[in-house]
Amino acid sequence: MSRVHLSRLPGDRVLLTGDGTGGDEEVLALADLPAHVAAREAEGPRWVWDDTARWYPLLLAHGVRVGRCHDLRLGHHLLRRAPEVDHGLLDGPDRPLWDGLGPVVAGDPVLFSADATEHLRADAEDARQVAAVDASPASARLTLLLAAESAGALAAAEMTHAGVPWRVDVHQRILADLLGPRPPRGARPLLLERAADEVREILGSPALNPDSRPDLMTALRRAEVDVPDTRASTLGRVDHPVVEPLLRYKKLAHLFQTVGWAWSDEWVSAGRFRPVYQPAGSATGRWSSNGGGALSFPAVVRPAAVADDGWVLVAADVAQLEPRVLAGMSGDTALARAARGADLYQGMVDDGAVTSRQHAKLGLLGAMYGATSGESGRMVADLSRRYPRAFGLVEEAARVGERGQVVRTLLGRGCPALGGSWRDEPDAPPDDLTDLDRRRRAYGRFTRNFVVQGTGAEWALCWVADLRNRLWALGDDGPVEARPHLVFFLHDEVVVHAPAELADAVVAAVRDAADGAARLLFRDLPIDFPLSVSVVRSYAEAGKDAGRDAGENATPVGEQRA
DNA sequence: CAGATCCGCGCC
DNA sequence: AGGGCGCGGATCTG
Numbered sequence: 084m085s086r087v088h089l090s091r092l093p094g095d096r097v098l099l100t101g102d103g104t105g106g107d108e109e110v111l112a113l114a115d116l117p118a119h120v121a122a123r124e125a126e127g128p129r130w131v132w133d134d135t136a137r138w139y140p141l142l143l144a145h146g147v148r149v150g151r152c153h154d155l156r157l158g159h160h161l162l163r164r165a166p167e168v169d170h171g172l173l174d175g176p177d178r179p180l181w182d183g184l185g186p187v188v189a190g191d192p193v194l195f196s197a198d199a200t201e202h203l204r205a206d207a208e209d210a211r212q213v214a215a216v217d218a219s220p221a222s223a224r225l226t227l228l229l230a231a232e233s234a235g236a237l238a239a240a241e242m243t244h245a246g247v248p249w250r251v252d253v254h255q256r257i258l259a260d261l262l263g264p265r266p267p268r269g270a271r272p273l274l275l276e277r278a279a280d281e282v283r284e285i286l287g288s289p290a291l292n293p294d295s296r297p298d299l300m301t302a303l304r305r306a307e308v309d310v311p312d313t314r315a316s317t318l319g320r321v322d323h324p325v326v327e328p329l330l331r332y333k334k335l336a337h338l339f340q341t342v343g344w345a346w347s348d349e350w351v352s353a354g355r356f357r358p359v360y361q362p363a364g365s366a367t368g369r370w371s372s373n374g375g376g377a378l379s380f381p382a383v384v385r386p387a388a389v390a391d392d393g394w395v396l397v398a399a400d401v402a403q404l405e406p407r408v409l410a411g412m413s414g415d416t417a418l419a420r421a422a423r424g425a426d427l428y429q430g431m432v433d434d435g436a437v438t439s440r441q442h443a444k445l446g447l448l449g450a451m452y453g454a455t456s457g458e459s460g461r462m463v464a465d466l467s468r469r470y471p472r473a474f475g476l477v478e479e480a481a482r483v484g485e486r487g488q489v490v491r492t493l494l495g496r497g498c499p500a501l502g503g504s505w506r507d508e509p510d511a512p513p514d515d516l517t518d519l520d521r522r523r524r525a526y527g528r529f530t531r532n533f534v535v536q537g538t539g540a541e542w543a544l545c546w547v548a549d550l551r552n553r554l555w556a557l558g559d560d561g562p563v564e565a566r567p568h569l570v571f572f573l574h575d576e577v578v579v580h581a582p583a584e585l586a587d588a589v590v591a592a593v594r595d596a597a598d599g600a601a602r603l604l605f606r607d608l609p610i611d612f613p614l615s616v617s618v619v620r621s622y623a624e625a626g627k628d629a630g631r632d633a634g635e636n637a638t639p640v641g642e643q644r645a
Numbered sequence: 646c647a648g649a650t651c652c653g654c655g656c657c
Numbered sequence: 658a659g660g661g662c663g664c665g666g667a668t669c670t671g
Contacts, residue, residue, distance in 0.1 A: 367662095
């Protein structure tokens with residue numbers, strides 16, 4: 084593939100396709116594309132293309148930044164599941180291809196593989212999507228959602244391109260301190276092997292491979308350590324000399340395997356950690372990551388994320404995003420009032436709804452996850468009376484799911500239907516009522532959580548999209564390389580790499596973008612989304628523990644509050 | 646022997 | 658009877 088085709092579409096949009104897949108108003112050599120796009124950006128068009136991950140890395144590699152786009156792949160997947168869309172309007176000869184279109188493989192240097200795209204008619208697909216949105220009673224919301232989704236795709240590609248500033252020397256020092264020198268391929272590092280030896284010694288099993296669960300279970304049983312499984316939390320409750328070295332082994336093994344030297348070799352280049360994001364990679368609309376493990380960026384290696392000289396990292400996260408989203412989408416003014424301060428759970432205590440912060444948290448998380456028993460279940464019952472609209476919303480979502488029906492997010496993303504992975508256990512006899520019941524309840528828990536997690540993802544998407552634009556506008560009088568830019572995004576937190584002198588402006592932009600996202604989603608009900616923002620040299624210094632929607636710690640240290 | 650699945654862990 | 662992910666190694670399956 085060496086040529087690309089461009090066509091004007093209504094509404095300042097420009098369709099960009101590969102050979103024979105769409106318009107042919109203008110035909111360019113692929114090599115000329117970046118310069119052409121750069122020149123045309125001045126008009127502020129919305130680029131329409133099959134997949135941002137297919138086109139944008141090439142442009143970024145040539146220093147070309149795009150302001151807006153419409154990602155047809157993401158749009159298609161979104162619309163085909165949106166309950167408020169007439170799905171027949173998406174039908175066409177190439178529909179099955181769009182249905183089955185997966186994301187471009189990360190790091191694939193081949194920009195266009197003809198077999199994957201030659202039968203995709205991007206022009207026709209775009210027309211179908213426009214028609215489907217226009218015909219929907221939710222067209223305004225869906226338009227917003229599609230724009231946010233596409234903006235997220237741009238941000239994702241830009242973050243991979245920019246990368247998290249990464250000090251390999253710091254990372255390797257951490258590894259060496261904890262594991263010992265880098266071992267030859269296939270071997271365990273010294274300190275890991277030493278922990279294994281201690282375990283073998285204490286259990287009297289000289290040939291034990293601690294990575295093998297059956298072997299380990301056998302050895303433990305022989306030493307009369309009686310555990311049902313080998314997970315750390317289970318072992319931690321046992322009083323036996325093997326526990327300490329075994330837990331140490333498991334911790335070090337995990338570090339070695341997930342963010343050790345091999346990880347560095349693969350995902351760090353030129354002083355940047357470049358995870359690959361997959362926007363809307365999860366069913367709820369949250370992003371996933373199919374490379375580099377961006378979703379589990381272990382705290383132990385975060386000290387290696389260090390800003391360049393003269394630069395800083397601005398790290399921001401939202402406290403209790405999902406409970407706040409629940410308050411907003413349900414229009415629960417009492418919960419919204421409790422959410423006015425920096426700590427929603429404390430707000431509930433101050434409201435007199437509950438006697439302790441811990442109870443508030445248990446009750447809210449329990450409601451969002453579908454807890455039915457224990458202390459959490461009891462708190463759900465209590466709080467339902469106090470916040471009937473918020474708790475009623477998730478209850479209703481659960482009931483809809485248990486009936487086998489789909490639910491949607493605030494902006495209109497639909498959940499996957501019951502069936503597929505929810506029902507395809509061939510072993511289960513069809514007349515097994517308890518099993519069927521169990522699965523419907525599981526689906527109900529999913530739909531219950533979907534409405535909140537999915538709307539939370541929409542809030543975060545709007546936040547990132549708005550922030551992206553604000554950052555670009557900052558320092559637009561200087562060279563591109565000197566502008567602050569997003570380098571990391573994870574559900575409810577962002578990290579911006581910024582010239583130190585712009586730190587204050589970036590902090591303001593992060594907060595303004597959060598306010599913008601809240602207004603966009605919950606215009607009728609003003610609801611606070613307080614951020615913890617840290618301006619730091621290293622990511623490890625960021626205030627990471629200011630209370631989270633589903634997290635654990637709750638001791639804010641040294642970060643500024645809204 | 647390759648590919649799918651499970652487990653246990655990390656993150657939100 | 659608590660939601661969503663990715664990842665690596667071990668183990669299972671065809």
